[in-house]
Amino acid sequence: MHELIVAPFLTDFLVLRPGSTRGLKVPQHRYLELQQAARNRDPFPAWLHDPVRAQWGVDLTGRSANDALLVREVSEYGYARASYEINLGCDYDCPHCYLGQKKFEGLPLEKKAHLLDIMRTAGVVWLQITGGEPLIDRHFAAVYARAHELGMMVAISSNGSQLAKPMLLDCLTRRRPYRITLSVYGATADTYDGFTRNRGAFNRFVRGLAAAREAGLPVRLNIIVSDTNAHELDAMKALADAHGFPHQVYTNMSPTIDGSGEPLPTQAADYLRKRKPFTGCNAGHTFFHSDPFGRASICKVGRDPHVDLMREGVEGLRRLGGIADSLMLRTGGCEGCSLSGTCWTCRPLAKLYQEAKAQRETYCQHGGR
Structure with missing residues (x-):
């Protein structure tokens, strides 16, 4: 190794x-x-x-x-980072989730391995494995080990519910990840279990935190603030500090990936933050996202048009830069906007807000004007 x-x-x-x-x-x-x-x-x-x-x-x-x-060999494709939704299924049923309907679907293991080979050829060094909940995927350990063997620095985004399981701990300590990012939904069982709609979830999460700390795993916590757990914000921060893990606080919810607005009412109005101006990104040019079926898009938000890597192979990524440029054009009511240079959201995200019929002030500086 x-x-x-x-x-x-x-x-x-x-x-x-x-x-x-x-x-x-x-x-x-x-x-x-x-x-x-x-x-x-x-x-x-x-x-x-x-x-x-x-x-x-x-x-x-x-x-x-x-x-x-x-x-690692020099790649002619120039993609340094990627994220991979190994499966959209999840053991939680959180009301804020951007995925909407969560189906346990994905590729068989041999095609998952082939997808990783394509990513390696594309030049991917940093890979984020996400979901859904990646740690409940039956192929997670094999996929994680394969990505490590290919020379990728692997990060994992998880809810932490499975992190105390010995098999997973053994997998993650033998081949250590670059980072594990865990979401926090409450500081008490009543609040956490109520938010995730999963009885016993808080106790499993806390056991996962303790196991990760004992194993010295590189954990970072994302504290998710909603209308039902905002009263425990300070306690969630204290929970992170007690385990010695750095944390970030997230308050602004996004529509689902199909433009549905169900997550938006879960926002805690008094905690919403003003977004920083969107100044551009490398999505589609040096970064790409893959869904569970190997369909590559510029990111998790701008999913269409996409490139079917299982059908086209790595060569299909040559089209992704052009797709990114077309998706970033100000369309759908944003053409000619005088504030476009300091807009809070990228065009693909603004499109989802518009499809969700969200209040304009949640994503646009024009607000109700």
């Missing part, structure tokens, strides 16, 4: 260690030197010893580069 990865990342070359947020940047000629050392089974070059020891406490003395280093 490799201990280090050397990988092209956009215009840079990085030395990474699975499970660590730290990295080293090296020039291209050093990347090529490491590539050659791994091919020839040569020892690690001397110039790398001290930086690796200082960064991660790893001693490379006398070790073959081939034994401990995985070298």
Whole structure:
């Protein structure tokens, strides 16, 4: 099992260690030197010893580069990041969920592995595995292990309900993730179980937090504030602090991915935050999202048009940049807007709000005007 990865990342070359947020940047000629050392089974070059020891406490003395280093090839497609909805199914039934109807659907394991191979060829170094709830997918452990073997830095977005299970803990401690992001829906069983509409969910979540802390897993908490749990905001923050995990607070709900507005009434009006101006993103150009069937889109929001990677293969990604540019055009009532340079939302998200018939002030600076 490799201990280090050397990988092209956009215009840079990085030395990474699975499970660590730290990295080293090296020039291209050093990347090529490491590539050659791994091919020839040569020892690690001397110039790398001290930086690796200082960064991660790893001693490379006398070790073959081939034994401990995985070298990622330069990709002609230029995608550095991706997210993968392994399954839309979930063991919770939260009213705020952007997924809407949650079906347990997806690819068989061999096609999941093929999708990961396509992502590797596309150049993906950072991969987020999400859902639904990814940890309940029967193929999660195999998919996670495969992504790790391909030299990806894997992040997981989860509700944490399964995190205390020994099999999953063993999977995540043997091949450590880059980050695990867990959503928090309450600080008491009554509130948490009521929000998730799942009896016993809070106790499973807290056991997961304790197990993750004991295992030293890199957890970050997303505190989700709604009209039914806002009274426990300070207690949710205290829960995060008690476990020593950093946290972020989210208050603004989005429509479902099919433009339905069910999540919007769950917002806690007194806690809504003014969004920062949207200044552009690399969605569709250096990042893409895949749904459970291998349909690649520019992101989780702008899902159509999409590219069927199972049918077209990696070559289909060459069309994604053009799709991204077309989706970002100001259309559907936004043409010629004098405030477009400081708009709060990207065009695909604004379109979902419009389809959900949301109040304009929730996504537009014009408000009720």
